[in-house]
Amino acid sequence: MRERGLLLDSLDALATLGVRREVADRGWDRPWPACPPQARGLGRWPGSADGGFPEQLPLRLPAVLENQVRAACWYTSAGAIEALEVWRRRYPQVIPRRRWAPSGLESALETYDRLAARVTTTGEIWRAGIERGMAAAARRDAVGAGGRPR
Incomplete structure (x- = not known):
């Protein structure tokens, strides 16, 4: 029942259901x-x-799911990750997390932001999976056993 998403009796079961749905919706399954x-x-x-x-x-x-998510995130983000590594070598003096660049290099931060937006991290997928799992559990609680509204 846990594998089919019918029993959400733990955070792990809830997250597994949600991550599987996130992976499927992204076409990564x-x-x-x-x-x-x-x-x-x-x-x-x-x-x-x-x-x-x-x-x-x-x-x-x-x-199997963890490996699938890690690989999907990596390979769908590989081009952006590669470009960000080149960016870092080109602009070592720019500090993206502090939003700071030397005078004349402010546009480098915009380039960084565009590239970073194309990277999907595993953490994004885990958080999305937990949210999806919680939504599924909430819908089940609102409906109740046997599919009847409470």
């Missing part, structure tokens, strides 16, 4: 090549929002 080592390294990918979030939710997702 297909095989992907294995991720390169840099996709699994510690730290944030180029283009990731700096600062993070104040709270964390530990999730245990099926390994």
